[in-house]
Amino acid sequence: MSTTLVERFQPDILVTGNKSLSNVNDDISVHVERFPTQKWWACFITALSVFGFGATLAGIMFANGLGVLGLNQPNGWGVFIVNFVFWVGIGHAGTLISAILFLFRQKWRTGINRAAEAMTIFAVMTALLFPVIHTGRPWYAIFWLIPYPNQRELWVNFRSPLLWDVFAVGTYFIISFVFWFVGLIPDLAVIRDRAKNPIRKFIYTLLSLGWRGSNKNWAHYEVAYMLFAGLSTPLVLSVHSVVSFDFAVSNLPGWHTTIFPPYFVAGAIFSGFAMVVTLLVIAREMFGLKNYITIGHLEKMNKIIMATGMMVGYAYACEFFIAWYSGSSFEKYAFINRAFGPYWWAYWTMTTCNVLIPQIFWFKKARTSIPIMFVVSLFVNIGMWFERFVITVTSLHRDFLPSSWAYYTPTWFDWGITLGSFGWFFIWFLLFCRLLPVIAMAEIKGVMES
Amino acid sequence: MKLSGVVAFFDKPSQLIEATKKVREARYANFDTFTPYPVHGLEAAQGIKRSPIPYVTFIFGITGCGLAFLLQYWTSAVDWPINVGGKPFNSWPAFVPVMFEVTILLAGLSTFAALLFFCRLPNFKKKAFDTSITRDRFALMIEAPGEGETFSENQVKDFLKATGAKEVRTVYEEGWF
Numbered sequence A: 001m002s003t004t005l006v007e008r009f010q011p012d013i014l015v016t017g018n019k020s021l022s023n024v025n026d027d028i029s030v031h032v033e034r035f036p037t038q039k040w041w042a043c044f045i046t047a048l049s050v051f052g053f054g055a056t057l058a059g060i061m062f063a064n065g066l067g068v069l070g071l072n073q074p075n076g077w078g079v080f081i082v083n084f085v086f087w088v089g090i091g092h093a094g095t096l097i098s099a100i101l102f103l104f105r106q107k108w109r110t111g112i113n114r115a116a117e118a119m120t121i122f123a124v125m126t127a128l129l130f131p132v133i134h135t136g137r138p139w140y141a142i143f144w145l146i147p148y149p150n151q152r153e154l155w156v157n158f159r160s161p162l163l164w165d166v167f168a169v170g171t172y173f174i175i176s177f178v179f180w181f182v183g184l185i186p187d188l189a190v191i192r193d194r195a196k197n198p199i200r201k202f203i204y205t206l207l208s209l210g211w212r213g214s215n216k217n218w219a220h221y222e223v224a225y226m227l228f229a230g231l232s233t234p235l236v237l238s239v240h241s242v243v244s245f246d247f248a249v250s251n252l253p254g255w256h257t258t259i260f261p262p263y264f265v266a267g268a269i270f271s272g273f274a275m276v277v278t279l280l281v282i283a284r285e286m287f288g289l290k291n292y293i294t295i296g297h298l299e300k301m302n303k304i305i306m307a308t309g310m311m312v313g314y315a316y317a318c319e320f321f322i323a324w325y326s327g328s329s330f331e332k333y334a335f336i337n338r339a340f341g342p343y344w345w346a347y348w349t350m351t352t353c354n355v356l357i358p359q360i361f362w363f364k365k366a367r368t369s370i371p372i373m374f375v376v377s378l379f380v381n382i383g384m385w386f387e388r389f390v391i392t393v394t395s396l397h398r399d400f401l402p403s404s405w406a407y408y409t410p411t412w413f414d415w416g417i418t419l420g421s422f423g424w425f426f427i428w429f430l431l432f433c434r435l436l437p438v439i440a441m442a443e444i445k446g447v448m449e450s
Numbered sequence B: 001m002k003l004s005g006v007v008a009f010f011d012k013p014s015q016l017i018e019a020t021k022k023v024r025e026a027r028y029a030n031f032d033t034f035t036p037y038p039v040h041g042l043e044a045a046q047g048i049k050r051s052p053i054p055y056v057t058f059i060f061g062i063t064g065c066g067l068a069f070l071l072q073y074w075t076s077a078v079d080w081p082i083n084v085g086g087k088p089f090n091s092w093p094a095f096v097p098v099m100f101e102v103t104i105l106l107a108g109l110s111t112f113a114a115l116l117f118f119c120r121l122p123n124f125k126k127k128a129f130d131t132s133i134t135r136d137r138f139a140l141m142i143e144a145p146g147e148g149e150t151f152s153e154n155q156v157k158d159f160l161k162a163t164g165a166k167e168v169r170t171v172y173e174e175g176w177f
Helices: A003-008 A021-033 A038-064 A079-103 A107-111 A113-133 A138-145 A161-194 A198-207 A215-248 A260-286 A295-326 A329-340 A344-362 A370-397 A412-435 A441-448 B013-025 B042-046 B053-079 B092-119 B153-162
Strands: B003-010 B031-034 B138-143 B167-172
Touching (some): A038 A412, A113 A161, A295 A344, A295 A370, A329 A370, B003 B013, B003 B153, B013 B138, B153 B167
Antiparallel strands (some): B003 B138, B031 B138
C-alpha cells in the first residue's frame, strides 16, 4: 500500500468529547441510578393510557366477537395482520445492527446496538399480540399453535406457512432475548459495582450472574457472542422470509410472487432503521448521549435507510414488470388495481414515503440534519405501515370473482387497538431506558482505546 | 478468612499484557486477569486455549435439525397422516422452514448454556474483589494454591510490584451475599 492511501484513511471517531473509560460508566449509568424525570413520567403515563385504551377495546372485542372489526368477506385479513408484519419488520434493524454489522466488523454499531436490540425485543413482543388476538379467542390460541400431544390426537399442520411463522417468530424472540442478555451481563456488573443502595446492589448482582470480568470468562464470552451473531444473521433473514410466505404461498394475485422474501427483508430493515433513528434522535437528546450516538452514527444509518429504500423501490417496480411479463390477466389486474383502483391513496402514500422522500439523503446536509432525518424517519415508518396495508388489503379486496369484491374499511376498534400497540411498545422501551444501560458500555470501551 | 490470592492493578491494558507475559514466564500455576472489556492480545499472553463452545453449538444445531424433521415426519406421515392438497405425507420441502428454525433455536440456547457452564456462571461464591475493574482498571491475580503447598505472600507481592503494578494487595475469599 502506498503511503498516500494510509494517510487518506481516517478511522471513524466513534466517541467524541474526549471521554475517559470512567466517564463512559458515569454518563451512561447515571440514568439508571436516579429517580426518573418528570418528562419520563409524562411519557410513561401517556404510554400506559394509550395501551389501556387499546386493551379496553380489545376486551370489548373479545366479549362481542371479531364482528366489531372491519373484517368481512373477502377481506379476512386486515389491520391486525398489517400491524403484525409492521412490528416484526421494525425488529429486524436491531438484529441487523447487533449481528450482521458485528460480523462485518462495523465498530460504529457499539454506540447503538443495545437500544436497537431492545427495540427488536419489544417490537416482536408487540407483533406477537396481533396474531394471538386476531383469533378472537386468544386463550385457545396456544393450543392451536403449539404441537403437543392432546386428547384429540391431532397435530398442527406443518405444511402451513402460518405454523412456520410460529416457529420463526418464536425462535426469533427467544434468540434475540438471549443474545441481548448476554450482551448485558458485563454492563449489569457495572451497575452492580456502582450501586450504593443495597437493594439495587442485590438485584443487579443477581442479574449480572456474579460476573467478575475475568479473562478466562471473556474468552468464552467473545466466542459465544460471535456464535450468537452468526446464528442471528440467517435467523433474521429467515424470519421475514417466513412472514412473506404467509402471503406468497397462497394463490392470490398480488401475493403469489417469488420476490416476496427478499423484498420483505429489505423492507423490514428499511422500516427498522427508520424506527431506530426516530428513537435514538429522541434518546440522545433526553439522556445527553450526543458524544456516544454522534451525527456520524446517524449519518451511517441514514445511508442504510436510503439504500434499503431504493431496494424496496426496485421491488415495487419489479412486481409491476412481472405482472405485465407474466401475461396473467389476474396478475396484471391486481397491480393496476393497486395503483389506480379504490385504494390508490394507500399505494401512492407508500411510494411517496418509501421511495421518493428518502432520496433527500443523497445530500450530506440532509443526512446530518437532525430535524430532517427525524421527519424522514417518521415518513418511512408511515410508508412502511402502508406498504403492508397495500399488500394485505388491496390484494384481498378484489380477487378472482368480481361478485365478491368489496371495499374494506377498518373500524375504530381496528385503529384503537393499533394505537394501543404503540402504547405497549413504548411502555417497555421507557422502562428499558430507566432500568438498563442504553449503551453497551463494555463494548464502547473496547473501541475507544487509541 | 481463606486467602484467595494477590492482586496487582494496572492503568493501561498494554501494561497488563506485559505483566501477564512475565507472570506466565515465571510459571505461576494459577493466575487470571480481570478487565472492563475484552483486551486483544491478552488471551495469547495468558495462554488461554480456544473456547470449546462452538462444538456444543454445532452438535445441538444438528440435533435440533434432526429432531424437527422427526417430529414433523412422525406427526404428518405416521401418527395421523392428513392429505393436504394432494401432497405426499412426507412432504419434506415443506418441513424445511421449521427444521431451520429449530436448528437455530437449539444451537442458540445450547450456546448460552455452554457459556454459563464454562464461565461457571451464575457465580455467587466469588465476589468481585474491586469495583474499579468494571470501570477502568486492569487487574492480575495470582491465586493462592490449595492446602499443603507453600505460598509466600510477600515474595509474590514483590514480584508483582516489579512488573510495574500501580497497586498490589492480598485478597480473601468472599461470597456475594
